[in-house]
Amino acid sequence: MKLLITIFIIIFTHTAFSTSITVNDATAEKGQIIHVPVYADITETFVYNDENNLFRIDFNFNALMLDFKKVVLKGESIIVDTELTSTTTLNPDNFRNSSFSIEFSQEIDNANGILFYLEFEVLAGPDTLATITPTSFTLRNEEIKSEFNAGNISIPEPVIETDKSxxxxxxxxxxxxxxxxxxxxxxxxxxxxxxxxxxxxxxxxxxxxxxxxxxxxxxxxxxxxxxxxxxxxxxxxxxxxxxxxxxxxxxxxxxxxxxxxxxxxxxxxxxxx
Amino acid sequence: MKKTLLLFIISALVFSSAKAEKILIPMDLAQTNHLKAYGIAFWVIKDNKTVDWLLNYRDGAFMADYSEKLALECRVRGVTFEQISDGNAAQIYKQVQADNVNEDVVKLEKAPKIAVYVPKGTQPWDDAVRMALEYAEVDYDMVWDEDVINGKLKEYDWLHLHHEDFTGQFGKFWANYRNAPWYIQQVALNENMAKKLGFAKVSQMKLAVAKTIKEFVANGGFLFAMCSATDSYDIALAAEGVDIVASMFDGDPADMGAQDKLDFGKTFAFENFRLTMDPSEYEFSDIDVGATSLNNPETDYFTLFEFSAKYDPVPTMLTQCHTGIVQGFLGQTTAFAKEKIKKSVTILAEREGTNEVRYIHGNFGRGTYTWYGGHDPEDYRHGIGDPPTDLDLHKNSPGYRLILNNILFPAAKKKKQKT
The missing domain is CATH 2.60.40.10 (Immunoglobulins)
Known part of the structure; x- marks a missing residue:
């Protein structure tokens, strides 16, 4: 009976996921360090009842415009695990199409809110736009069917200080x-x-x-x-x-x-x- | 008698309807896609047929023998063409070759083999020429330092350089991007290549590349450069044997007396320039003007000079355009200071009323070089990482047209000059 329940749970786990990962938009100036919130809506997920819930989220980004530094956990972060790793992979054939991934082990069943923040240094600009796109979300190397929403970092012209007369x-x-x-x-x-x-x-x-x-x-x-x-x-x-x-x-x-x-x-x- | 007359009329009609012997590709405002029209001309000569370039006639129209295949290709690529009879074509040729008009015919007969100097991976910027070639569907190969040093340029007629730095200062991005991962990777790529090719420094490798390109031109090659490839190329040649590179680029300090040791006799186009020795300044020398005086697309236009089609066919070919005034565009090198240009160089375009020259042409040995200031004719301030320009939105771009003139003129059959 126990086995049957486990099988049912596993099947359920892999069919009932309906998640979304959204990178919020932000505005920054060239040279600025910014924290971009990643919003997660993981309302129907199921996590295994053990400690091996390794989640991974992959992102695409334009490495000519942004330098990905690390993941930042702040007050609103759903992830509280400090054992969180990130890896950046520059694409030497097309820096614009580089990627980074975040891995964390955490129970995030029914999570809805800011998952974590991504820290970037804005390299390029002004007067342009850099995009960060989530591309995949996996649990224990199993793809979780998700909706991904890219975030745009707009890098406007710096405001020139006007005369104070x-x-x-x-x-x-x-x-x-x-x-x-x-x-x-x-x-x-x-x-x-x-x-x-x-x-x-x-x-x-x-x-x-x-x-x-x-x-x-x-x-x-x-x-x-x-x-x-x-x-x-x-x-x-x-x-x-x-x-x-x-x-x-x-x-x-x-x-x-x-x-x-x-x-x-x-x-x-x-x-x- | 009536039957004979009827037969004659019918046969005349049939004959005349089948006598669409030429295709005329207008390049004036009637043309829907100027850029792809160059691709059509290239496509014809690549097929071992000839194209007549009617200089200054309908802003540089092309004429080729009619074929269903060519008409179909024009339709597929969205290029406007007119089907004309031999009689009409003869009239056009007669008009173009008349002494009282500034027009002429140049026969294009051999597709030049094109190489673009670009690293195997990506550059942090977009190359306007590669975009133009790809949009116009013109074939080209990519060559880089290793190929140039190993003598691969012999296989090509035409070479393009874009936003390069031949001085070995890695584009002078150090101040803004020295901690950027892509910059660190680019520096490592260049240093590894220098080591592989047996050079102690990147600046020495780049000088060797510049000198090999100079030989290529001397032996009859056509060189076309844009943006920072123009001034950094001449600076590298002038600074042969002089260390103009600061320690953050090559590990040892620059020669502070470098300015006085420059040899302007070795350069192509520029002389008497002063180096910008500050490694944190995004500038190579005072050849480049414009970055400070311009920066406003609404007032930045340059004017193309008009040349005699019959006496100066090459500058005429290079300046074929449907508009005499072209929107300016910025680059690391935007415009050349007129007082720094050698007297032997032909100025093709300048910003009127200023000393800012945008487009120049000169001869060296049996070859020629053409320098075009600015980075991307349809993106006024093209920044690093900016999305590439979609040329489908700029099918009639005069700035891009000037680039494509350069690709076709090496295909021209050389004829005796009238002077």
Whole structure:
């Protein structure tokens, strides 16, 4: 009877498996070490009731783009066995079609979640995609019928740090007579100030000459030193005071444009009566 | 009388319908697959028949004798062709050979034996020429250092080099990839080959290969190189007997006075260049320009020069294209600094308004060499490990067409120059 049950269990074992191994997608930059989760859905598996449950998962990967380092077990890992081995096989005829395999001995009956993490160093990029594809899943050298889902590691262009120069919002805003804003220059520069209405005409220039325009703006540095005219401004923070003396600017929406030697800054403000 | 007339008309009709004597393969915008059209021309001459290359006529059309087999092959490969009568063909020949047009006929009669210099395994990059040859269904063999040293080049008419490094610095990938398993394996492969062939260093083996290729050209071979094979080849020749290779590549330091010891008399195309001795910089010398000034596909175009078909047939063949302006593409070597190019070299294409030359041609001994900057004409920034370009999506690629011009021109029957 015992023998019959064993035979039944073995037959059942090899017909009822329905598993899936999924490598999650990830994003990384060239040179980065990444941990890619491998998700397993092994809901109907059956493991033998002894210690020889040797599982093996094979993967294909592009060795020109990724360097497979090791398997990493973290908090969410279903595998907790520390006796876990991995082997990488470079394909000298086609590095793009290289492979690695993971072997572990563990009871993972009804497992559903992150099995383990794969540690890679991203070798290539930017602006490309590397794929890791599970190709087979075996238990005691017997193939387990599984669905395999590849993971894509996208290696985007690194974000180039943009210039940190800025002009803050005006306060108060809207205003009638006077408002202030903070400006920061990251490089020494000369500037040109203009005030455009929504029709694109420079309102102050339409009413004043250049000298008059300067009188509407008061620019001071952190030490309170006032900017007088066409001198070179050093990098740092400044306070801009916009004065609408004699109601030169009619009520409406305006755009303040500050043209520096390296960047154009802009900020919107509203004048009310 | 009526019967005779009727018989005459019928026989004339039958005769004229059977008089589709030529196949014209247009290479202008009417062509659906420019790249495979070259394969058709190659297929015909490989069958010991001749093809007429009508330079500058319909952007470099091909004309061959009509056969059902050829028409079927064109249809199978998706190549546009026109079935024309002998009379029409004669008119075309007359027009092309007239003195007042910049057109001419070149007879292609012997399929060149093609070799591509590539290791037995894989390279970490794709070779645009191999892709073009395979797509156009043109046969080629692969040769590597051992074959070159052992004299196998004698069996070939045409040799292609791509993203090679003849200086022995393993492509100068050290800074970025020195810990990558594939790089370590490539270095070991080269070092083992050098040892096997009796060289103490990879740089010495590569120099021997470069010199053997130089002999191949001197003896009448056609050499076509792209990307880093162009400048690294000339650098290796100029640096004969001088150690320009840093210790991480060959175990001993480079000669710091190497720059002054370069012999530009030994090179093919470049002179007065300065070496990039920093082993961590992904550059060989200041021959290459463009990597810094370009990097924007929207503004990167180069212009093909127009040559006299009747007086300069070779540069004309090399620049046959359906568009005079070609999208640029980057490579480890992208463009050549004009001031570093020898006066004897013919410039075939450059980026207008700059000193960036993309495509050059020259003679050495009884052979010729053609250098083409950049890596993959249809992948602006082709990186290591990137998927190979699918040429089925680029059937009319002008950049790839220029490569295929190079394969056909060795098939041309040499005729007396008019000058």
């Amino acid at each position: 800025y002009i803050s919002n005006f306060y108060p805003n809207p205003f009638h007579r006077e408002a202030k804003a903070e400006i920061r220059f990251t490089k020494p520069t000369r500037i040109k100030l203009s005030t455009y209405n929504l029709n694109g005409s420079d309102q102050l220039y339409e009413f004043c000459n250049t000298d008059c325009v300067q009188k509407h703006f008061r620019l001071t540095d952190a030490a309170g030193v006032e900017y007088m005219g066409d001198e070179l401004l050093m990098e740092g923070k400044y306070t801009l005071q916009l004065r609408n003396d004699f109601s030169t600017l009619a009520a409406g929406v305006y755009l303040l444009i500050i043209e520096t030697d390296y960047k154009v800054l802009s900020q919107r403000f509203v004048v009310i009566k």
